[in-house]
Amino acid sequence: MMAANARRYMLHFGSAMVLYMATLFGSVFLLESASFGPVVTGLVAVLPVLPGLGALWAVLTFYRSMDEFKQRLLAEAMIISALLTGFGTFAYGFLEGALELPPIPMIWIFPAMIGLWGLVGCFQKYVVYR
Amino acid sequence: MKNRLRxxxxxxxWSQAELGERVGVSRQAVNAVETGKHDPSLTxxxxxxxxxxxxxxxxxxxxxxAD
Incomplete structure (x- = not known):
């Protein structure tokens, strides 16, 4: 059975994601259906990031509700994924120049980091600390 | 760190989960301390x-x- 703190996290994070999807669709719809000045266009474009702050709060609250061992695992996984993403994109930057590889849009960096965070977390859970 | 938890x-x-419940941590935390993979805080x-x-x-x- 899922622990109470995990259930709360799912609820908070899920709500933030629903709000994110709603603002994302709203933002795309607005940008495609009307034309605004650069300031309003910029504000509408970053609007979906605001619910992301709700997700950040959900993750922080969940982190603080964990015991010290799980906090350590989560923090380690975050550090590893941040470093892997950082060095990976840095290395790709060198290759991009040397081999004329296509540039990677910056929007993919955050999802890559979060995805790696999950993968490292699974590795910790099922291999290292099984 | 060596310990006599097991x-x-x-x-x-007591199972690991039961001990964890008594001290307010997860079964995984008890297992990690018991096997020396995690040195517990003083608390x-x-x-x-x-x-x-x-x-x-x-x-x-x-x-x-730990053994």
């Missing part, structure tokens, strides 16, 4: 020793690695 648990027929070490009504030095031995 033996003490076995004597009382957790005191709580674990307290669960067995023992002193901290009767449960943990900082001089060696």
């Amino acid at each position: 033996v003490l648990r076995a004597e009382r027929r 957790l070490a005191f709580a674990l020793a307290g669960a067995f009504d023992l002193k901290i030095e009767d449960v943990f031995d900082p001089s060696g690695e």
